[in-house]
Amino acid sequence: MGRPIFARPDAAARLLGATPPAEDEVRGRQPRVVRHALQVLECVAASGGGITAQEVSAALGLSRATTYRLVQVLVEDEYLVRLPDLRGFALGSRVAALASAPPPPARPPRAAREVLARLRAGLRGGVHLVRLDGQGPVVGDEDPDFPLAADADVRGLLDGVCADLAAAAGDAARSAGDVARTADTAVARTAGTTDVARTVGAWTALAAAVVDEDGAPVAALVALAPADRLPDPDAAAERLRAAADDLGPLLA
Missing domain, CATH: 1.10.10.10 (Winged helix-like DNA-binding domain superfamily/Winged helix DNA-binding domain)
Known part of the structure; x- marks a missing residue:
C-alpha cells in the first residue's frame, strides 16, 4: 500500500x-x-x-x-x-499524492547528461536533476552512484529546496544581490540564478535553479549528502551554479 x-x-x-x-x-x-x-x-x-x-x-x-x-x-x-x-x-x-502519478520525465539530452557527469565527478555526494516545469517537482535524472535515500529527512530536504527555488527564482532578476537568511536556510539571489541551502539532521542540500530565458525555473540541480561530505559548501555551490547556467539553454 x-x-x-x-x-x-x-x-x-x-x-x-x-x-x-x-x-x-x-x-x-x-x-x-x-x-x-x-x-x-x-x-x-x-x-x-x-x-x-x-x-x-x-x-x-x-x-x-x-x-x-x-x-x-x-x-x-x-x-x-x-x-x-x-x-x-x-x-x-x-x-x-492527491494527483495521478505524472509520466516519467523525458531523458535529458546528451549535452545535458555530459554537464551532469562532469559535475558529479567533482562533488562528494549525490547530484540530482529535478524538473520544476510540471505539476510538481519530479526527479528527472537521479545520481546513479548516490541514489536518493529512503529517508524522511532526505525527501523533506528535496521538496523544501525545490519549493524555495520555485518561489524565489522568478524574483531573482529584481533582487540582484539580495540575501535572505534564517537559522537553517539561506537563499541567495543573483541576476541569473537562485541558490538555496538547507540542513536537516545529518543531511545538507545545496541547490541551484536552472532557468529559461525569461528567468522562470525549469529545473533544479540539487546536491544532497551527509553534512560531513560537503566540507566546503561555498565551493560546491559555485560548481552547482556554473552547471545550472550551462543547463539552462539545454533544458528550457
Missing part, C-alpha cells in the same frame, strides 16, 4: 472538524471546513508560492482566525510548506 494521505488519524479529524467544539469556527461544520481547506490550497497554487496567510484571508474573504487555523493544519500535514525566510507558503509534497 502507498503512504496514507494523512500522517495521523487525528490530522484527518482536525481538518474535517471532528474535534470537540471550541471557540474556533474551523472546528465543526465539516463540509464548509473541507471546502475552505481546498480553497486555501487553490489560492496558494494560483499564487505560485510565497503568499502569506493574511493575503489568503483577504483573497478568499475568510476570517484571519479561520485562515490561520487551516494553514496551520495544512502545514502540519505537509499539504503546505512554510518558506524559510517567512515570505509565505507554497504547496507541499502531500499535494502531489
Whole structure:
C-alpha cells in the first residue's frame, strides 16, 4: 500500500472538524471546513508560492482566525510548506499524492547528461536533476552512484529546496544581490540564478535553479549528502551554479 494521505488519524479529524467544539469556527461544520481547506490550497497554487496567510484571508474573504487555523493544519500535514525566510507558503509534497502519478520525465539530452557527469565527478555526494516545469517537482535524472535515500529527512530536504527555488527564482532578476537568511536556510539571489541551502539532521542540500530565458525555473540541480561530505559548501555551490547556467539553454 502507498503512504496514507494523512500522517495521523487525528490530522484527518482536525481538518474535517471532528474535534470537540471550541471557540474556533474551523472546528465543526465539516463540509464548509473541507471546502475552505481546498480553497486555501487553490489560492496558494494560483499564487505560485510565497503568499502569506493574511493575503489568503483577504483573497478568499475568510476570517484571519479561520485562515490561520487551516494553514496551520495544512502545514502540519505537509499539504503546505512554510518558506524559510517567512515570505509565505507554497504547496507541499502531500499535494502531489492527491494527483495521478505524472509520466516519467523525458531523458535529458546528451549535452545535458555530459554537464551532469562532469559535475558529479567533482562533488562528494549525490547530484540530482529535478524538473520544476510540471505539476510538481519530479526527479528527472537521479545520481546513479548516490541514489536518493529512503529517508524522511532526505525527501523533506528535496521538496523544501525545490519549493524555495520555485518561489524565489522568478524574483531573482529584481533582487540582484539580495540575501535572505534564517537559522537553517539561506537563499541567495543573483541576476541569473537562485541558490538555496538547507540542513536537516545529518543531511545538507545545496541547490541551484536552472532557468529559461525569461528567468522562470525549469529545473533544479540539487546536491544532497551527509553534512560531513560537503566540507566546503561555498565551493560546491559555485560548481552547482556554473552547471545550472550551462543547463539552462539545454533544458528550457
